[in-house]
Structures are given as structure tokens and as C-alpha cells.
Amino acid sequence: MVNSKDYTTETVKLIVDYAFNELNLHRIEAGVMPHNIASIRVLEKAGFHKEGIALKNVKINGKWEDHQVLAIINPKD
DSSP, rough: OOOHHHHHHHHHOOOOOHHTTTTTTEEEEEEEEOOOOHHHHHHHTOEEEEEEEEEEEEEETEEEEEEEEEEEEEEOO
């Protein structure tokens, strides 16, 4: 049985593949609220690595929130 997280991971992998192989992007970066462990795990399973915390990076509902920055680099570059 496949759960929804597996579908999400596979979708992210397909998007990364398209971005690198069709759009020829060099790098993809994602920002996730640090408490959103499920999203961080999906990105890590898709090959992203943690780069650090961007402090007060995005204003959400009037409050500046930190974000965990993750990235993946095109292996062809």
C-alpha cells in the first residue's frame, strides 16, 4: 500500500527531473517552516539537503517566520 507521502515524494522527484532535464536548471531551493517535519522529509527523500535556517524569512499572517532551506543541485553540473 502506498501512502500519500510516497505520492508526494514521487511527485517532487518528477518535478526535479523535469526541472533539470527539460528546463536545464542548475539548482532548486525550497523553504519550509522548521516544524513541518513531513515536508522536510519529503524533500530529503527526493534528494534535497539541508543548508540552514533563514531567520524571519517569510511573513505569514503578519508574523515573520523562520524557514529551513533545502536545495538540490543538478548532478550534470
